[in-house]
Amino acid sequence: MIPHTLFFTFALLFAPSLAGSVQKGGACNQKNNKLLAGSYQFHSDCDSVTFCNSTNLCQLKGCRRDIFPFGYSESSHLPDLCPNDQFCPDEMDACQPLLPVGSPCQLNRDDQCAPPPNFKQLANPRFGMNNNGSVCLNFQCYWANVTANQPCVVENTAYTGYGADGQEFIDIVSRGNCMTGLYCDSQNLVCKQTLALGQSCAADKECDSMNCLGTQVCGTPADAPKHFPIFVYIVVCFGIFGGIFGTLIGLFFVHRRQRDTEREKRMQYWREQVEWSSSLREKRCTHVR
Numbered sequence: 001m002i003p004h005t006l007f008f009t010f011a012l013l014f015a016p017s018l019a020g021s022v023q024k025g026g027a028c029n030q031k032n033n034k035l036l037a038g039s040y041q042f043h044s045d046c047d048s049v050t051f052c053n054s055t056n057l058c059q060l061k062g063c064r065r066d067i068f069p070f071g072y073s074e075s076s077h078l079p080d081l082c083p084n085d086q087f088c089p090d091e092m093d094a095c096q097p098l099l100p101v102g103s104p105c106q107l108n109r110d111d112q113c114a115p116p117p118n119f120k121q122l123a124n125p126r127f128g129m130n131n132n133g134s135v136c137l138n139f140q141c142y143w144a145n146v147t148a149n150q151p152c153v154v155e156n157t158a159y160t161g162y163g164a165d166g167q168e169f170i171d172i173v174s175r176g177n178c179m180t181g182l183y184c185d186s187q188n189l190v191c192k193q194t195l196a197l198g199q200s201c202a203a204d205k206e207c208d209s210m211n212c213l214g215t216q217v218c219g220t221p222a223d224a225p226k227h228f229p230i231f232v233y234i235v236v237c238f239g240i241f242g243g244i245f246g247t248l249i250g251l252f253f254v255h256r257r258q259r260d261t262e263r264e265k266r267m268q269y270w271r272e273q274v275e276w277s278s279s280l281r282e283k284r285c286t287h288v289r
């Protein structure tokens with residue numbers, strides 16, 4: 001319904017100012033670790049390369065989540081990425097083993113939960129529905145394995161977005177532990193079939209395309225490529241080839257006219273020369289005689 005990119009652009013733009021400012025070795029308080037209102041970004045007193053350790057001092061981060069993490073200079077040593085069976089928590093202190101189903105996890109960190117045995121069947125990376133079939137809802141690990149009409153768990157998170165005109169809006173992201181092709185209905189708390197294009201909807205999650213338009217009908221996915229009717233391609237082709245051949249033919253006619261005038265000039269010169277030499281010859285003949 002609402003362009004998520006706007007929110008993420010905001011989060012990226014303002015990330016530098018949101019990190020704490022205490023440098024390595026400085027004093028911090030773990031009690032100040034929190035998720036920021038609106039963006040739910042993790043925040044601590046420490047700057048972007050350190051975390052607040054158990055002795056309440058800022059210590060260099062022990063792991064990273066991004067290939068190109070924010071806040072490091074080009075020459076500085078980056079902490080390691082975690083191996084496949086471990087994750088780097090929001091604090092980024094150290095890699096930890098994946099958590100079994102039912103364990104506490106951090107907001108939106110589906111990747112902290114261990115995958116179910118049938119993860120290949122349950123995995124749905126589209127729109128970040130789950131990670132390898134596991135999903136973190138209300139700070140607890142679940143498997144996204146609930147079938148139609150069975151009870152499910154739902155988590156609604158209200159993010160603050162900022163429109164192009166700087167106006168604030170609320171974007172509610174609703175997630176559940178239903179299987180692919182289903183969504184968790186917030187009223188009845190059961191899994192329901194997602195809706196096809198053009199059906200009437202009340203929230204993004206209800207649509208197959210994850211895009212409930214302002215008119216309350218399911219629209220095409222927000223990332224769908226734009227398709228043009230075939231005649232547009234034909235017109236463009238005609239334009240390109242018409243332009244090329246039009247230029248060639250136009251130049252041919254311009255050059256032909258130039259060639260004709262040049263030839264006419266040479267013919268005239270030649271005629272004059274012939275007349276000139278023949279009149280000279282006549283004069284010479286009369287002299288000789």
Ligand SMILES: *[C@@H]1O[C@H](CO)[C@@H](O)[C@H](O)[C@H]1NC(C)=O
Pocket residue numbers: 024025053054055056057058059060
């Ligand atoms: C906390 O960080 C400080 C400064 O980086 C370090 O000297 C200290 O050993 C760390 N404490 C623990 C328990 O690792």
Ligand SMILES: *[C@@H]1O[C@H](CO)[C@@H](O)[C@H](O)[C@H]1NC(C)=O
Pocket residue numbers: 084115119131132
């Ligand atoms: C899914 O699980 C498999 C096996 O544990 C692992 O190799 C793969 O990297 C995981 N994929 C993601 C996106 O976590």
Ligand SMILES: *[C@@H]1O[C@H](CO)[C@@H](O)[C@H](O)[C@H]1NC(C)=O
Pocket residue numbers: 101141142143144145146177
């Ligand atoms: C579905 O996932 C839950 C955990 O979220 C698990 O306890 C349950 O056994 C799973 N059911 C099936 C049929 O795999």
